[in-house]
Amino acid sequence: MSVNKWPTPFPLPHDTAQILMKARRDTANLGLWLDRYVDYEQGRDRIYAPSERAKRRKERNERPLSCKPLAPVIRAHYGRWRASLTEGGCEFRQFRAEPEWRVVVGLGGPSPLETAITLHRIYGFPIIPGSGLKGVARAYAYAELAERKDESDPEFWAVFGSVRQVEERAAGLIRFLEAVPIRPPNLELDVMNPHYPEYYQGNQPPANYQSPVPIYFLTVGQGSPFAFGVVARTKEGNRYLDRAVEWLKGGLRELGTGGKTTAGYGIWSLDEET
Numbered sequence: 001m002s003v004n005k006w007p008t009p010f011p012l013p014h015d016t017a018q019i020l021m022k023a024r025r026d027t028a029n030l031g032l033w034l035d036r037y038v039d040y041e042q043g044r045d046r047i048y049a050p051s052e053r054a055k056r057r058k059e060r061n062e063r064p065l066s067c068k069p070l071a072p073v074i075r076a077h078y079g080r081w082r083a084s085l086t087e088g089g090c091e092f093r094q095f096r097a098e099p100e101w102r103v104v105v106g107l108g109g110p111s112p113l114e115t116a117i118t119l120h121r122i123y124g125f126p127i128i129p130g131s132g133l134k135g136v137a138r139a140y141a142y143a144e145l146a147e148r149k150d151e152s153d154p155e156f157w158a159v160f161g162s163v164r165q166v167e168e169r170a171a172g173l174i175r176f177l178e179a180v181p182i183r184p185p186n187l188e189l190d191v192m193n194p195h196y197p198e199y200y201q202g203n204q205p206p207a208n209y210q211s212p213v214p215i216y217f218l219t220v221g222q223g224s225p226f227a228f229g230v231v232a233r234t235k236e237g238n239r240y241l242d243r244a245v246e247w248l249k250g251g252l253r254e255l256g257t258g259g260k261t262t263a264g265y266g267i268w269s270l271d272e273e274t
Contacts, residue, residue: 173237
């Protein structure tokens with residue numbers, strides 16, 4: 001069987017390429033679109049002049065990607081997420097928040113597109129890992145306590161645990177759940193525009209004659225409510241739940257989640273508890 005001359009986006013035998021194209025048309029999983037169904041043209045951009053390369057890349061990245069087809073899946077997953085809060089019989093707290101502008105988590109992750117976004121591994125909609133939320137809450141708590149206390153503070157230790165010394169290592173009494181969308185989030189295309197590409201690649205000094213090559217990436221935009229939750233691991237942890245929520249909310253409101261927070265990304269507007 002002969003290999004086609006790329007009349008399709010994939011350099012594969014014609015029948016195989018057609019099957020792959022049909023699978024891409026039929027799926028709403030963003031993870032598959034961004035990690036598995038990327039056009040082979042993405043890897044051939046280097047043969048074009050910089051201006052043409054930017055134009056082709058922009059055309060590809062502006063293809064509509066939406067979470068709306070995943071609405072039933074998102075609703076069902078949110079229902080299971082809420083049910084998981086009551087497992088084990090321990091107390092929990094939950095609240096909702098929306099991005100004040102844009103949020104992108106996992107921007108520097110491995111991806112064939114140079115940029116990435118953290119998606120649910122099975123269903124392909126955006127999530128915020130619980131480990132990242134715990135880090136945000138811990139950073140905010142540490143900043144709040146820095147002037148008068150250190151990591152030996154009993155509340156700090158109870159919520160986050162300790163890794164300072166081998167004999168003190170222990171898990172915290174609070175579990176931070178991954179944040180999940182309540183309804184299909186709004187996806188917005190954004191762009192980074194490095195002005196000295198040859199300099200960043202280590203080939204030349206920075207100079208104004210170098211042509212910038214825009215790098216496009218997906219973000220979660222405004223009007224995208226997410227649910228956040230913390231759960232006590234034991235009954236002893238119940239009395240630290242409110243403190244954990246206070247620190248997590250402070251981190252979301254003031255520090256932000258994900259990448260480019262110094263440029264205004266990742267800041268959340270807190271909503272009523274759900």
